[in-house]
Amino acid sequence: HRKAIGCKWIFKIKENPDGTVNKYKARLVAKGFLQKPGFDFTETFSPVIKPVTVRIILTLAVTYKWAVQQIDINNAFLNGILQEEVYMTQPTGFEVSDKSLVCKLHKSLYGLKQAPRAWYDKLTQTLLQMGFVKSKCDPSLLVHHQQGACTYVLIYVDDILITGSAPHLIKDLIDKLNVKFALKQLGEVDYFLGIQVHHKPSGSLLLHQSKYINDLLNKTKMENCKPIGSPMVNSCRLSKFGTDSMQDPSLYRSTVGALQYATITRPDIAYSVNKVCQFMAHPLESHWKAVKRILRYLKGTVHYGLLLQPSSSSPPFSLRAYSDADWATDQDDRRSTSGSCIFFGQNLVSWGSKKQQLVARSSTEAEYRSMANTTAELLWIQSLLQELQVPFHTPTLLCDNISAVSLAHNPILHSRTKHIELDIHFVREKVLSKHLHVLHVPASDQLADPLTKPLSPSNYATIRVKLKVFPCFETP
Known part of the structure; x- marks a missing residue:
C-alpha cells in the first residue's frame, strides 16, 4: 500500500554575479521528506567534483592554453529515470476534476531523495556511451583520449566544465549533449559554483x-x-x-x-x-x-x-x-x-x-x-x-x-x-x-x-x- 507524497511550487529570483536580476523562476518540487527509505527510494548518494581536481584541470588548461567551456543543463533533475515506484498528489493549479486521482512519476522531480543520483547516472551513462571513461580517483571527472587529443568533463550536479586539447571535439561534444538534454552554453568559464x-x-x-x-x-x-x-x-x-x-x-x-x-x-x-x-x-x-x-x-x-x-x-x-x-x-x-x-x-x-x-x-x-x-x-x-x-x-x-x-x-x-x-x-x-x-x-x-x-x-x-x-x- 503506497501513499502519495505532496508537492508545492517554489518561486525564486535568480541573480547575476553583480547582484542584478537574471530571471524569475517557478519550479514544482516534490515533498521528498515524506519518502520512506527502502520503499520509495534506496540509494541517494551522488558524487560531486573535488575542488582539488578542478584546480589541477584549470592549471593544465592555463598551461596548455586550452579554453574552458561551461554548460548548464536546464531542469537537470527532470532527466533522471526513476527506478522506484513513486506517486505524487496533483500539483496546485493543474488539478483535474477528480480529486482522488494521483500522479505516477516516471522521471525524477526536484525534491525527491534520489533525484541527484538519478541525474548523475543518466548523465554519466550518456557520456560513457560517447567513449568517455570515469576517473577512478574522482568519479565526477570523465576523460576521453582520442588520436592524441584529450577531453575532460567536470561534473558538479548540473554545472559542467569542459576542456581539452582539441576545440572541435569540445564543440562536437556540446552539440551531442544538446541533442540529449536542453542546455545553456555559457561560453568561457566566468562564474562557477559561486x-x-x-x-x-x-x-x-x-x-x-x-x-x-x-x-x-x-x-x-x-x-x-x-x-x-x-x-x-x-x-x-x-x-x-x-x-x-x-x-x-x-x-x-x-x-x-x-x-x-x-x-x-x-x-x-x-x-x-x-x-x-x-x-x-x-x-x-x-x-x-x-x-x-x-x-x-x-x-x-x-x-x-x-x-x-x-x-x-x-x-x-x-x-x-x-x-x-x-x-x-x-x-x-x-x-x-x-x-x-x-x-x-x-x-x-x-x-x-x-x-x-x-x-x-x-x-x-x-x-x-x-x-x-x-x-x-x-x-x-x-x-x-x-x-x-x-x-x-x-x-x-x-x-x-x-x-x-x-x-x-x-x-x-x-x-x-x-x-x-x-x-x-x-x-x-x-x-x-x-x-x-x-x-x-x-x-x-x-x-x-x-x-x-x-x-x-x-x-x-x-x-x-x-x-x-x-x-x-x-x-x-
Whole structure:
C-alpha cells in the first residue's frame, strides 16, 4: 500500500554575479521528506567534483592554453529515470476534476531523495556511451583520449566544465549533449559554483568569491565594518569552556558554515575558519568575536582570490608539498594542529588545516602524523595525474622538523616511536621505493606555517603571496 507524497511550487529570483536580476523562476518540487527509505527510494548518494581536481584541470588548461567551456543543463533533475515506484498528489493549479486521482512519476522531480543520483547516472551513462571513461580517483571527472587529443568533463550536479586539447571535439561534444538534454552554453568559464573566474591578460586565472563574501557580510550586518589586517589575533587561545553562551547559536553555525565555503579560494583563512568550526556545538560570545574578526579581515580583502598561473617550465610538472604541525596547542585537550599545502607546478592546488585525532607525545610525533596525512593526499594527486597521462617529477615533501625528516629516512624504532609505527612505515615505504623525496626546510621557508597557527598582521601580505592569494585587479 503506497501513499502519495505532496508537492508545492517554489518561486525564486535568480541573480547575476553583480547582484542584478537574471530571471524569475517557478519550479514544482516534490515533498521528498515524506519518502520512506527502502520503499520509495534506496540509494541517494551522488558524487560531486573535488575542488582539488578542478584546480589541477584549470592549471593544465592555463598551461596548455586550452579554453574552458561551461554548460548548464536546464531542469537537470527532470532527466533522471526513476527506478522506484513513486506517486505524487496533483500539483496546485493543474488539478483535474477528480480529486482522488494521483500522479505516477516516471522521471525524477526536484525534491525527491534520489533525484541527484538519478541525474548523475543518466548523465554519466550518456557520456560513457560517447567513449568517455570515469576517473577512478574522482568519479565526477570523465576523460576521453582520442588520436592524441584529450577531453575532460567536470561534473558538479548540473554545472559542467569542459576542456581539452582539441576545440572541435569540445564543440562536437556540446552539440551531442544538446541533442540529449536542453542546455545553456555559457561560453568561457566566468562564474562557477559561486566562484568568479577572472581571466588575466597574462593567461592566468584568478578564482575569487567577491560576490559570495559581500553577500555573507550583508547577511551578518558587517558590510560597513572596519577592515583588519589578519583573520585571527596571534595570541588567540579559544576554549570551549566559558559562561558567555551566545544568544543565537544558529547564526554562528550558518556563518561559520558559509565561511568554510569561502576557503575554497582563500587558503589564508583556512586555519582561523578551522578553529572557529571546533565550537559549533556550544558557541560562546568569545567564539563569535573571533568569527567577526575573520569577517573584518575578509572585508578588507574581498577582491582577493587564488591565482592559477601557466607553468613556466615545460612538462614534466613539479609536485611540492609542505607539511607542518603546531604541537599541543589546543587549550582543552592538548591535541596538535596539522597543516599542509601542495603545489602543482607553481600553483597551490590543495591545502588543509586540521586538528589531529590523537594527542601527540612529542613535537616529532605531531609533525610525523601531519607528514603521513600530506603523503596520503600527494598519493591521491599522483594517481589522478597518472590517470590523466600528465607527466610529473617525483614529489617532494618538505618539513621543518629535523627529527621527523630523519625518521622518514632511517626507521629508528624504539619505545618513544612505536605507537606511530604505522605512519612511519607508510611514509618510509614511499621514500624507499623512490616515490617520494622527504627534505628538511628552514622554518622561515615553511609555507604551511599559516595553516597551523595564527600569525601577526604585519606578516600577512607576505603570507598571502606565499599562498598564491592575490587581488583581482592588479598583476602580482
